[in-house]
Amino acid sequence: MFKLLDSSARQVLIELDGAEVSVPADISVAAALLYLDCLPLRHSAISGAARAPFCMMGICFECLVEIDGDRDQRACQLMVRPGMRLRRQLAPAQGAGA
Amino acid sequence: MTRQVIQAYDTVIVGGGLVGAAVACGIAATGAKTIVLDGGDHDFRASRGNFGLVWVQGKGADFPAYARLSGGAARQWPNFADELLETTGIDVGLQQTGGYDFCLSPEDWEEREREMSQVAAHTNGEFEYQMLDTNALRERIPQVSAEVLGASYSPQDGHVNPLYLLRALHQRMQQLGATYQSGQVVQSSSRQSDRFVIKTATRSFHCERVVFCAGLSNQRLCRDLGMHIPVQPLRGQLLITDRVPAFLPAATLQVRQTREGTLQIGDSHEDVGLDESTTLDVVTRLARRALRIFPHLAQVRLNRAWGALRVMTPDGVPIYQQADEHPGAYAISCHSGVTLAALHAREIAGWISSGAQDPLLVPFSTRRFDV
Numbered sequence: 001m002f003k004l005l006d007s008s009a010r011q012v013l014i015e016l017d018g019a020e021v022s023v024p025a026d027i028s029v030a031a032a033l034l035y036l037d038c039l040p041l042r043h044s045a046i047s048g049a050a051r052a053p054f055c056m057m058g059i060c061f062e063c064l065v066e067i068d069g070d071r072d073q074r075a076c077q078l079m080v081r082p083g084m085r086l087r088r089q090l091a092p093a094q095g096a097g098a
Numbered sequence: 099m100t101r102q103v104i105q106a107y108d109t110v111i112v113g114g115g116l117v118g119a120a121v122a123c124g125i126a127a128t129g130a131k132t133i134v135l136d137g138g139d140h141d142f143r144a145s146r147g148n149f150g151l152v153w154v155q156g157k158g159a160d161f162p163a164y165a166r167l168s169g170g171a172a173r174q175w176p177n178f179a180d181e182l183l184e185t186t187g188i189d190v191g192l193q194q195t196g197g198y199d200f201c202l203s204p205e206d207w208e209e210r211e212r213e214m215s216q217v218a219a220h221t222n223g224e225f226e227y228q229m230l231d232t233n234a235l236r237e238r239i240p241q242v243s244a245e246v247l248g249a250s251y252s253p254q255d256g257h258v259n260p261l262y263l264l265r266a267l268h269q270r271m272q273q274l275g276a277t278y279q280s281g282q283v284v285q286s287s288s289r290q291s292d293r294f295v296i297k298t299a300t301r302s303f304h305c306e307r308v309v310f311c312a313g314l315s316n317q318r319l320c321r322d323l324g325m326h327i328p329v330q331p332l333r334g335q336l337l338i339t340d341r342v343p344a345f346l347p348a349a350t351l352q353v354r355q356t357r358e359g360t361l362q363i364g365d366s367h368e369d370v371g372l373d374e375s376t377t378l379d380v381v382t383r384l385a386r387r388a389l390r391i392f393p394h395l396a397q398v399r400l401n402r403a404w405g406a407l408r409v410m411t412p413d414g415v416p417i418y419q420q421a422d423e424h425p426g427a428y429a430i431s432c433h434s435g436v437t438l439a440a441l442h443a444r445e446i447a448g449w450i451s452s453g454a455q456d457p458l459l460v461p462f463s464t465r466r467f468d469v
Contacts, residue, residue, distance in 0.1 A: 044341070045341045045342050045343045045359050046341060046343065046358060046359040061340065072340045072398070072399040073399075
């Protein structure tokens with residue numbers, strides 16, 4: 001869906017849902033997730049509805065993702081780091097309140 | 099100099115928060131030409147910072163008339179919410195499935211038990227409650243820590259989304275013909291022969307009746323018409339978390355889960371004057387207490403916090419006052435604008451419209467402070 005403007009951009013390896021993937025180095029985690037086209041990113045904790053990054057500037061809280069074991073991090077507010085472990089929050093019943 | 103514009107109304111309501119808007123609905127419904135004068139966006143606004151509880155538990159333990167008033171107001175809520183939905187299309191999200199107030203120490207438990215039995219006695223048993231020990235509580239809400247001693251519970255409590263409520267009341271009062279103007283801070287009020295003159299920086303409003311529902315400003319505003327309204331700010335800080343799966347079957351005084359899944363953590367009380375900032379120590383204390391009750395929330399992310407100023411009378415009981423020297427001028431001061439909303443839109447608006455004495459409201463005049 002999304003294409004890189006600069007196809008020569010440096011790539012780094014990260015982990016998504018247990019699989020190693022390559023993404024551009026100097027972009028946000030949310031941009032990387034869109035680049036990987038791995039939607040839905042998560043399901044709503046209440047309704048179970050499929051969600052995706054929306055505002056890309058930290059206010060809508062739609063791009064929440066588990067990073068290195070910490071849940072509910074805003075992917076748009078963090079840059080990609082080599083080796084970071086991302087996990088999509090796909091199952092609504094596995095949240096903190098379950 | 100701009101010329102002062104004079105406008106005439108039957109009723110001027112000073113304050114467009116939950117109290118003013120509710121009263122305006124009831125008064126406008128009688129056909130009276132009504133205007134609501136509201137202040138600025140940066141004024142202290144309890145209505146935009148509150149927790150959203152419909153709460154009867156413990157109210158009026160030492161003031162029988164308040165226990166009855168509050169219980170009666172809460173019982174009207176289901177019908178009031180339906181009415182707002184029907185007329186405005188706004189669902190204020192009433193969930194009146196009961197409320198829990200957790201006891202974390204033996205002293206908490208004793209005090210709670212005393213309050214509950216008092217309120218039940220004052221209302222001839224109309225107020226229903228249970229004291230639940232740890233096991234009984236954990237059967238209802240399994241996520242509660244075994245360290246919690248128990249909770250008081252009343253099936254009559256509940257919660258709404260207070261912002262939707264404010265919006266619904268504003269829409270309703272305007273449907274009923276009331277005019278709303280913001281940025282109209284009242285500077286002075288006086289009586290000139292048979293009418294009141296209410297002045298803002300740019301306008302003068304002439305009216306037969308004036309109702310002050312201006313929160314903390316009632317103290318200053320009502321003085322002009324001879325009413326002494328002793329209200330003080332009491333700060334509450336409130337924490338907002340990410341949305342989590344629904345786990346609370348009912349409201350609690352300490353933690354409320356919105357319909358959208360967000361947790362609100364609150365119930366702090368600080369006497370710090372006109373300061374609505376947040377402080378790290380209170381935010382920490384609120385978060386720690388929430389975790390003592392619900393340890394499973396440890397990994398939930400906190401998104402923001404805010405402070406708001408409650409409007410407190412010396413005894414915590416509402417003031418419903420008609421000016422002795424200036425009949426037609428009224429003051430309403432309370433900190434339970436959500437719980438009492440239906441009462442304000444109905445009985446209180448009726449009392450003001452009729453101009454008569456209401457024996458049920460006599461205990462709520464400021465005469466109780468004159469010693």
